[in-house]
Amino acid sequence: MAAVPALLVMGVSGSGKSTVGALLASELGWKFYDADDYHPEENRAKMGKGIPLDDQDRIPWLCTLHDILLREVTSGQYVVLACSALKKVYRDILIRGKHGVPPKSDAPGKEGKPAEVQLLVVYLSGSFEVISGRLLKRKGHFMPSELLQSQFDTLEPPSDPENFIHISVDKSLPEIIAIIMEALK
Numbered sequence: 036m037a038a039v040p041a042l043l044v045m046g047v048s049g050s051g052k053s054t055v056g057a058l059l060a061s062e063l064g065w066k067f068y069d070a071d072d073y074h075p076e077e078n079r080a081k082m083g084k085g086i087p088l089d090d091q092d093r094i095p096w097l098c099t100l101h102d103i104l105l106r107e108v109t110s111g112q113y114v115v116l117a118c119s120a121l122k123k124v125y126r127d128i129l130i131r132g133k134h135g136v137p138p139k140s141d142a143p144g145k146e147g148k149p150a151e152v153q154l155l156v157v158y159l160s161g162s163f164e165v166i167s168g169r170l171l172k173r174k175g176h177f178m179p180s181e182l183l184q185s186q187f188d189t190l191e192p193p194s195d196p197e198n199f200i201h202i203s204v205d206k207s208l209p210e211i212i213a214i215i216m217e218a219l220k
């Protein structure tokens with residue numbers, strides 16, 4: 036697999052993004068970002084009330100994360116980002132910023148080639164039962180477990196030609212880290 040300066044650890048709430056992302060960053064000596072830390076207060080309040088986010092809520096947040104990734108990678112910093120990135124278009128935004136947002140049909144074409152972040156996507160997937168079980172046990176987090184069904188409904192698993200690997204959350208954390216480290220060789 037080609038060397039990449041950025042890893043995106045994605046999946047529904049409770050799939051292990053933050054845990055795996057932080058462990059991986061520490062193992063690799065890369066900088067770690069958790070997308071949850073960049074939600075505006077309105078998004079956190081909305082999720083806290085049990086209302087799922089929509090595209091309008093997520094797109095500015097994803098553009099901010101793209102800007103951070105691009106800044107870091109351009110300065111030579113290797114990064115791990117834990118982010119739900121549930122839809123293909125969300126991952127496109129992380130890679131290309133606002134150029135990843137599909138144009139409205141009446142909008143003029145975009146000029147030039149946007150700066151892209153070369154990402155390897157690590158998709159953590161698991162059953163509703165396993166992940167909801169983990170969320171019910173997780174303490175001190177703003178995301179209510181009732182929102183999990185909407186996360187599964189929104190999820191578009193990565194597919195070709197996206198640059199991704201797929202790992203089951205049924206594996207242990209050391210196994211997951213070992214698979215990712217192997218993929219990076």
Ligand SMILES: Nc1ncnc2c1ncn2[C@@H]1O[C@H](COP(=O)(O)OP(=O)(O)O)[C@@H](O)[C@H]1O
Binds near residue numbers: 047052169205207
């Ligand atoms: N592979 C795993 N095996 C067992 N428990 C896990 C695994 N990955 C994560 N967990 C646990 O599941 C819960 C949810 O993980 P977390 O990293 O918070 O998920 P996310 O960031 O995707 O919402 C945490 O309590 C975490 O310790």
Ligand SMILES: O=C(O)[C@H](O)[C@@H](O)[C@H](O)[C@H](O)COP(=O)(O)O
Binds near residue numbers: 074093121
């Ligand atoms: O796009 C979204 O709807 C949110 O990013 C969501 O997917 C994310 O899961 C929450 O921020 C909760 O945080 P946890 O993923 O850590 O549960």
